[in-house]
Amino acid sequence: xxxxxxxxxxxxxxxxxxxxxxxxxxxxxxxxxxxxxxxxxxxxxxxxxxxxxxxxxxxxxxxxxxxxxxxxxxxxxxxxxxxxxxxxxxxxxxxxxxxxxxxxxxxxxxxxxxxxxxxxxxxxxxxxxxxxxxxxxxxxxxxxxxxxxxxxxxxxxxxxxxxxxxxxxxxxxxxxxxxxxxxxxxxxxxxxxxxxxxxxxxxxxxxxxxxxxxxxxxxxxxxxxxxxxxxxxxxxxxxxxxxxxxxxxxxxxxxxxxxxxxxxxxxxxxxxxxxxxxxxxxxxxxxxxxxxxxxxxxxxxxxxxxxxxxxxxxxxxxxxxxxxxxxxxxxxxxxxxxxxxxxxxxxxxxxxxxxxxxxxxxxxxxxxxxxxxxxxxxxxxxxxxxxxxxxxxxxxxxxxxxxxxxxxxxxxxxxxxxxxxxxxxxxxx
Amino acid sequence: xxxxxxxxxxxxxxxxxxxxxxxxxxxxxxxxxxxxxxxxxxxxxxxxxxxxxxxxxxxxxxxxxxxxxxxxxxxxxxxxxxxxxxxxxxxxxxxxxxxxxxxxxxxxxxxxxxxxxxxxxxxxxxxxxxxxxxxxxxxxxxxxxxxxxxxxxxxxxxxxxxxxxxxxxxxxxxxxxxxxxxxxxxxxxxxxxxxxxxxxxxxxxxxxxxxxxxxxxxxxxxxxxxxxxxxxxxxxxxxxxxxxxxxxxxxxxxxxxxxxxxxxxxxxxxxxxxxxxxxxxxxxxxxxxxxxxxxxxxxxxxxxxxxxxxxxxxxxxxxxxxxxxxxxxxxxxxxxxxxxxxxxxxxxxxxxxxxxxxxxxxxxxxxxxxxxxxxxxxxxxxxxxxxxxxxxxxxxxxxxxxxxxxxxxxxxxxxxxxxxxxxxxxxxx
Numbered sequence: 072x073x074x075x076x077x078x079x080x081x082x083x084x085x086x087x088x089x090x091x092x093x094x095x096x097x098x099x100x101x102x103x104x105x106x107x108x109x110x111x112x113x114x115x116x117x118x119x120x121x122x123x124x125x126x127x128x129x130x131x132x133x134x135x136x137x138x139x140x141x142x143x144x145x146x147x148x149x150x151x152x153x154x155x156x157x158x159x160x161x162x163x164x165x166x167x168x169x170x171x172x173x174x175x176x177x178x179x180x181x182x183x184x185x186x187x188x189x190x191x192x193x194x195x196x197x198x199x200x201x202x203x204x205x206x207x208x209x210x211x212x213x214x215x216x217x218x219x220x221x222x223x224x225x226x227x228x229x230x231x232x233x234x235x236x237x238x239x240x241x242x243x244x245x246x247x248x249x250x251x252x253x254x255x256x257x258x259x260x261x262x263x264x265x266x267x268x269x270x271x272x273x274x275x276x277x278x279x280x281x282x283x284x285x286x287x288x289x290x291x292x293x294x295x296x297x298x299x300x301x302x303x304x305x306x307x308x309x310x311x312x313x314x315x316x317x318x319x320x321x322x323x324x325x326x327x328x329x330x331x332x333x334x335x336x337x338x339x340x341x342x343x344x345x346x347x348x349x350x351x352x353x354x355x356x357x358x359x360x361x362x363x364x365x366x367x368x369x370x371x372x373x374x375x376x377x378x379x380x381x382x383x384x385x386x387x388x389x390x391x392x393x394x395x396x397x398x399x400x401x402x403x404x405x406x407x408x409x410x411x412x413x414x415x416x417x418x419x420x421x422x423x424x425x426x427x428x429x430x431x432x433x434x435x436x437x438x439x440x441x442x443x444x445x446x447x448x449x450x451x452x453x454x455x456x457x458x459x460x461x462x463x464x465x466x467x468x469x470x471x472x473x474x475x476x477x478x479x480x481x482x483x484x485x486x487x488x489x490x491x492x493x494x495x496x497x498x499x500x
Numbered sequence: 501x502x503x504x505x506x507x508x509x510x511x512x513x514x515x516x517x518x519x520x521x522x523x524x525x526x527x528x529x530x531x532x533x534x535x536x537x538x539x540x541x542x543x544x545x546x547x548x549x550x551x552x553x554x555x556x557x558x559x560x561x562x563x564x565x566x567x568x569x570x571x572x573x574x575x576x577x578x579x580x581x582x583x584x585x586x587x588x589x590x591x592x593x594x595x596x597x598x599x600x601x602x603x604x605x606x607x608x609x610x611x612x613x614x615x616x617x618x619x620x621x622x623x624x625x626x627x628x629x630x631x632x633x634x635x636x637x638x639x640x641x642x643x644x645x646x647x648x649x650x651x652x653x654x655x656x657x658x659x660x661x662x663x664x665x666x667x668x669x670x671x672x673x674x675x676x677x678x679x680x681x682x683x684x685x686x687x688x689x690x691x692x693x694x695x696x697x698x699x700x701x702x703x704x705x706x707x708x709x710x711x712x713x714x715x716x717x718x719x720x721x722x723x724x725x726x727x728x729x730x731x732x733x734x735x736x737x738x739x740x741x742x743x744x745x746x747x748x749x750x751x752x753x754x755x756x757x758x759x760x761x762x763x764x765x766x767x768x769x770x771x772x773x774x775x776x777x778x779x780x781x782x783x784x785x786x787x788x789x790x791x792x793x794x795x796x797x798x799x800x801x802x803x804x805x806x807x808x809x810x811x812x813x814x815x816x817x818x819x820x821x822x823x824x825x826x827x828x829x830x831x832x833x834x835x836x837x838x839x840x841x842x843x844x845x846x847x848x849x850x851x852x853x854x855x856x857x858x859x860x861x862x863x864x865x866x867x868x869x870x871x872x873x874x875x876x877x878x879x880x881x882x883x884x885x886x887x888x889x890x891x892x893x894x895x896x897x898x899x900x901x902x903x904x905x906x907x908x909x910x911x912x913x914x915x916x917x918x919x920x921x922x923x924x925x926x927x928x929x
Contacts, residue, residue, distance in 0.1 A: 278724060282779045294769030294791040295707060295869035304773050308737050340723030342779045344733050347772040350711045351791035354771055362723040362780035440724035
């Protein structure tokens with residue numbers, strides 16, 4: 072009955088077309104809530120309400136407990152999540168189909184310097200088809216695509232065979248403790264999709280990353296006799312150059328064609344430098360903080376080990392480092408890399424629905440940044456693809472926005488993907 | 501009457517030998533007062549008392565007024581000196597002799613991290629002939645040498661021909677506003693001596709210095725796509741290297757034999773670096789702060805101009821700097837370089853007294869740091885030599901101390917120098 076499938080596609084397309092205003096309103100309401108870390112509650116209650124309205128089984132909880140806190144992949148600046156609930160909604164299938172996990176984070180990064188915004192950072196204002204505000208692109212727009220897809224399916228009365236698990240999580244922006252909490256609680260599926268802002272590209276692989284801090288020692292002296300000291304600032308220049316060479320070496324190993332368009336697939340970015348405390352003293356300590364990209368096929372541990380061994384080799388460049396080896400520590404956030412075979416069955420289903428809706432070939436790449444997809448794939452036993460409507464370039468920036476047209480396109484692609492992946496009664500496999 | 505001179509020398513030697521305990525007590529009392537910037541009053545009152553006791557004309561005032569504040573060489577982090585008086589004592593000669601200005605600063609740098617001190621930083625404790633405490637070496641020990649010299653002359657009843665002007669000033673550690681205030685008030689003489697901690701070396705020339713701040717711009721981007729940004733940290737490495745080359749060029753011009761033992765006569769020290777604010781962002785701004793050494797024969801303005809022109813040439817090394825030239829500003833403290841001819845008559849007198857007391861040739865060098873001597877020489881029309889009992893290496897450091905033996909030796913050398921330079925009744929020229 073291919074005609075039945077075509078009819079369903081039309082129904083879904085039509086339902087979404089007719090509910091654009093409601094979708095836009097809901098996204099506006101979400102963006103108007105500044106759900107930065109620690110302030111996610113109101114937005115999550117809004118999501119929970121919507122899930123109840125859609126007749127899903129709702130699970131709302133504040134992550135807590137030893138199993139989470141002691142998990143080797145637990146990474147968060149906090150250990151208390153009071154006022155920061157996760158929300159999960161489960162749409163049970165009738166059985167006999169594949170399950171799908173749909174995951175999006177509700178936390179947003181702070182708005183930064185308000186002077187750089189043309190409007191209130193949480194306005195949700197729509198201008199020329201674009202909806203503005205912190206989180207519009209990263210990633211409340213993607214979350215609304217997911218909810219619209221589920222609502223379309225429920226409204227049309229499609230009976231899915233496999234389960235759909237919708238997760239609205241906290242803490243993605245600071246290391247994934249929200250998604251990890253859902254994994255620890257037992258949520259998993261045969262495949263997962265996260266609609267992070269990919270510019271409509273499909274990322275079966277995602278770069279992981281983690282933060283490091285390197286302390287470079289010197290020896291203090293008066294600036295007028297600086298030759299009596301050893302400048303940690305000058306030594307840090309050697310360290311920075313050395314790290315640059317590690318980046319070159321690591322990237323030379325990346326041959327994955329998904330990274331063909333990326334000049335540095337797994338960058339090592341030194342983003343912060345602090346050293347010295349007096350203009351006329353020789354600095355005796357410089358601290359470097361940065362982000363190390365981790366390849367999809369790597370583990371965080373192997374990348375860490377390579378950094379430690381590389382830094383230990385600094386003494387080959389300058390004997391100073393023999394007696395004064397820089398220390399390397401890992402702190403703050405980390406994102407596990409994601410790595411799903413581009414030939415995975417779920418990729419094929421997703422790509423086919425993309426073609427059906429967009430009438431063009433999807434762009435398949437590996438993401439230059441980490442998402443919660445790495446945790447789902449590597450820890451949660453749920454192969455995860457990242458694909459979403461947001462604009463990569465404006466994520467975390469002033470005047471963040473999203474094109475509403477993309478939100479509705481992704482809603483349609485996701486709805487079709489759910490139907491194809493989970494299967495539904497009345498439509499042949 | 502050479503015998504009369506020899507007898508006088510013996511008297512001075514003997515008087516100082518017999519008053520070592522009083523000298524030590526007085527230095528202890530001074531060191532026990534933490535006379536950091538803004539807290540000089542108690543120590544200055546103690547000095548004023550001593551000067552009155554020695555029958556000098558005492559002038560104690562808090563620097564103030566338009567003539568000081570608008571002076572082109574006024575340099576201070578503050579414009580109010582309430583509670584921070586200067587003290588000057590004048591010992592009028594009977595006439596017909598050369599005048600001498602003796603200058604020492606009463607401000608001390610903060611004690612820093614107390615955990616690095618073996619004892620209370622203001623203990624004044626004496627162990628094995630060394631007196632400990634912040635300011636002992638830099639430069640209350642030298643000031644006590646001056647006062648002992650004057651006291652010896654007064655006690656013995658020597659009638660000087662020329663005037664002796666003793667100045668206990670504030671603010672040397674932050675740019676010399678105390679000495680400048682005394683200059684503006686009209687104090688000057690035929691020569692000057694400052695007993696800064698020189699390890700008993702004689703410095704007819706002193707390196708000047710001033711603080712600069714260079715802002716290096718980049719362009720922000722996410723660390724995962726760092727190639728989309730321009731790292732201000734990487735650009736700052738080019739700037740640091742460029743400044744290092746300026747240092748080489750400037751020092752290649754220094755041929756003064758007084759700098760023969762100094763590997764870098766006029767260093768440029770970059771002491772502070774700050775840049776970036778997020779490990780996984782490309783830094784868009786790095787700030788460098790440093791100290792530029794200024795040669796005795798240079799002016800501050802010509803050195804500033806050379807730095808500006810040099811930094812402007814960065815675009816030859818990297819086209820980025822064409823559209824994004826680093827800015828250079830001058831801030832905080834500055835010290836005018838000092839430059840007295842080693843053949844100056846006062847040098848000859850001082851060296852002769854050194855030989856008489858120490859029975860060895862003095863070491864003549866150029867100082868690797870600035871003092872108030874530059875202001876006296878260049879602005880105050882008073883050629884100034886720097887020579888003192890303190891230990892260069894412990895100035896500004898934890899466990900600062902001075903060898904008391906040196907304090908008494910310098911007292912004796914200064915007393916003889918006063919007699920020889922100013923002349924006295926009953927001793928032939």
